[in-house]
Each structure stands twice: as C-alpha cells, then as structure tokens.
Amino acid sequence: xxxxxxxxxxxxxxxxxxxxxxxxxxxxxxxxxxxxxxxxxxxxxxxxxxxxxxxxxxxxxxxxxxxxxxxxxxxxxxxxxxxxxxxxxxxxxxxxxxxxxx
Amino acid sequence: xxxxxxxxxxxxxxxxxxxxxxxxxxxxxxxxxxxxxxxxxxxxxxxxxxxxxxxxxxxxxxxxxxxxxxxxxxxxxxxxxxxxxxxxxxxxxxxxxxxxxxxxxxxxxxxxxxxxxxxxxxxxxxxxxxxxxxxxxxxxxxxxxxxxxxxxxxxxxxxxxxxxxxxxxxxxxxxxxxxxxxxxxxxxxx
Numbered sequence: 001x002x003x004x005x006x007x008x009x010x011x012x013x014x015x016x017x018x019x020x021x022x023x024x025x026x027x028x029x030x031x032x033x034x035x036x037x038x039x040x041x042x043x044x045x046x047x048x049x050x051x052x053x054x055x056x057x058x059x060x061x062x063x064x065x066x067x068x069x070x071x072x073x074x075x076x077x078x079x080x081x082x083x084x085x086x087x088x089x090x091x092x093x094x095x096x097x098x099x100x101x102x
Numbered sequence: 103x104x105x106x107x108x109x110x111x112x113x114x115x116x117x118x119x120x121x122x123x124x125x126x127x128x129x130x131x132x133x134x135x136x137x138x139x140x141x142x143x144x145x146x147x148x149x150x151x152x153x154x155x156x157x158x159x160x161x162x163x164x165x166x167x168x169x170x171x172x173x174x175x176x177x178x179x180x181x182x183x184x185x186x187x188x189x190x191x192x193x194x195x196x197x198x199x200x201x202x203x204x205x206x207x208x209x210x211x212x213x214x215x216x217x218x219x220x221x222x223x224x225x226x227x228x229x230x231x232x233x234x235x236x237x238x239x240x241x242x243x244x245x246x247x248x249x250x251x252x253x254x255x256x257x258x259x260x261x262x263x264x265x266x267x268x269x270x271x272x273x274x275x276x277x278x279x280x281x282x283x284x285x286x287x288x289x290x291x292x
Contacts, residue, residue, distance in 0.1 A: 003108050006217030008152070011115045013214060015122055017207025022126030024199040030131045030177065034138045037169065038122050041145055044157075052152040055224040058237040061157055065238065068157075068164050069249045073256035075169045079176045080260035086180045 008049035015042035029085070029092045033078050040071045107151045114151070118144035135173045142166050154229040 019038030026032055044064040051060025086092050088099065121144060124137030142165040149158040227233040238246055267275070 003111055004217055005219040005221075006214045007111065007115075008148075009214035009217060010211045011119070011148075013207055013210035014119060017203055017210075018119070018122040018126060020203045020207075021200055022122075024203065025196055026126060028131060030173065031126065031134050034125050034134055034173065037138060037165075038125060038141065041142065041165075044161075045145065045148060048149055048152050048154045048157060052154070052224070053219060053221065055153070055222060055228050058229075058234050059241075061154055061229065061234050062238050062242050064154075064157055065160065065234070066242075066245060066249055068160060069253060072164055072169055073253050075172055076256050076260040077263070079172055080264040082176060083179060083264045084266055092180060 005049060005053050008045060012042040012045040012049070015039075015045070027093045027095050029082050029094050029097075032094065033075065033082070036078075037071060037075065040067060043067060110147060111151050114144045114147035117141075118148065131177050132174070135170055135177060138173070139166055139170045142170065152229075153224050156229060156231050156234045 016039050019035045019042065022035030022038065023032050026035065044067055047060040047064040047067070049060075051058065051064075054060075082092055085097055085099075089096060118141045121137045121139075121141030125134045125141060128134045128137060142161060146158040146161040146166075149155075149161060
C-alpha cells in the first residue's frame with residue numbers, strides 16, 4: 001500500500017471530527033478550548049501535507065506558522081476569559097454561563 | 103516515501119488519534135491536558151514525515167511548551183473539578199450533534215482515503231529554517247508584523263480580562279471606601 005496524500009487528509013479529517021465532537025459534547029470550558037486546539041492542529045496537518053505535495057514554495061508552512069501563532073493568542077485570551085468566568089460563577093461549565101443571557 | 107516514513111506516519115497517527123480521544127473523553131481536565139500534549143508531540147513527528155523540520159520544532163516549542171503549560175496553570179488555578187451533571191433534556195441534541203459530526207467526518211475521510219499521489223522529491227532546503235524564513239520575510243512580511251501585533255494585543259487583553267474585578271469585589275471596595283470616609287470625618291480636625 002502506497003502512502004499518498006489521502007492518508008494525511010483522512011487522518012486530519014478524523015482528528016477534526018474528534019475535536020468537533022469534543023467541542024459539542026463536553027460542557028467543561030477547558031476541554032472545549034482543548035478541542036478547538038485539536039481542530040486547529042488538524043488544519044495545520046492539511047496545510048503542511050499540501051505544501052509537501054507542491055514543494056516548490058513554502059506557502060503552506062508559512063500559513064501553518066500563522067495558524068500556530070493565532071492559536072496561541074486565542075488560547076491566552078480564551079483562558080483569561082475562563083478565569084474571569086470562574087471568578088464570577090465559581091464554575092466553568094458552559095451550560096451555567098448565562099451572564100449575557102438576560 | 104520510504105518505509106521508515108511509512109512506519110513513522112502510522113505510529114504517530116495512531117498515537118495522535120488515541121491522545122485526541124483521551125482529550126475529549128477524560129473526566130479530569132488535567133488528564134485531558136496530558137492527552138493533548140501526547141497528541142501535539144505525535145503531530146510534531148507527523149510534520150517530520152512531511153519534511154517540515156522547522157514546523158515540528160515550533161509545534162513542540164509553542165504548543166507543548168507554551169499552550170499546554172498555560173492550560174495546566176489554569177487547571178491549577180481553578181482546581182481539577184470534574185464535570186457535574188449535564189443540563190436536562192440535552193441528551194438528544196447532544197447525540198444528534200455527535201451523529202452529524204460523525205457523518206461529516208466519515209464523508210470527508212472516505213472521500214480522501216483514495217487520493218493516491220506520487221510525491222515529488224523536495225528541493226534542497228525545503229522546510230528548513232533558511233527556506234521557510236526566507237519565504238516568510240520576503241513574501242509574508244506584513245502578515246508577520248500583524249501577527250506580532252496580534253500577540254501583543256492578546257497579552258494585554260488577557261491581562262485586562264483576567265485581572266478584572268468581579269461585582270462582589272467592586273461592592274466590597276466601595277463599602278471599604280465609604281467606611282474610610284466616615285472614619286476620616288469622625289476624626290477631629292487638628
């Protein structure tokens with residue numbers, strides 16, 4: 001069996017699916033942020049694999065670098081929001097976050 | 103693709119998927135963070151099979167070294183409380199969303215699995231620091247500067263959000279200030 005581009009794309013779609021299921025099923029905001037990281041990582045796999053398939057430039061790897069940088073910023077701000085939510089509610093379950101609801 | 107890369111791909115892919123399932127399935131957030139760490143390091147190995155050495159190093163440095171540590175710090179701050187009961191009546195919707203995501207994932211996976219391809223040999227310097235940085239600083243300089251500003255803004259924003267006071271703390275401050283004013287007024291003027 002030859003290991004083609006499809007193996008990487010299949011792996012990335014399964015990883016994205018796991019992350020999406022985690023985001024939808026879990027109610028702990030920490031685990032939901034980790035699921036977002038999983039989905040961003042699967043997108044990076046697709047970018048790097050496509051770049052290896054067309055290796056005449058580094059566009060995919062540069063894009064993956066920017067995705068990593070933005071994901072780091074997103075994690076920092078998301079965790080800060082989570083801490084603020086915890087100080088307000090003493091709870092980080094997203095079902096009970098209803099400050100903006102009323 | 104050589105046999106070594108073939109083996110490394112399946113090894114890293116299996117470990118990454120196992121870590122991802124552990125991330126979303128474990129009840130304790132700390133175990134989820136450790137599973138995320140396993141996934142991230144396995145993905146760095148996967149980047150090595152794709153001749154992306156710089157990105158593999160960045161993946162380990164930024165994700166394993168910074169993001170997961172940030173998660174662990176937050177778990178230490180707020181305590182390892184496991185998930186309690188779920189909201190009533192949400193099980194059906196939860197199952198529906200799970201089935202929908204599973205169908206979309208299966209569609210993507212089964213349509214991609216047959217994509218056969220012949221890899222061309224990468225040119226010299228592909229994926230190295232010199233190659234990626236040369237492209238980044240010549241063709242993507244403005245996005246690079248914007249990412250620098252984004253990270254700085256994110257740091258300031260994270261500090262501002264995490265250090266903000268809650269409503270009870272604001273009320274406590276106001277009560278203390280009123281008490282201080284009252285005690286200052288009660289003092290006889292000298």
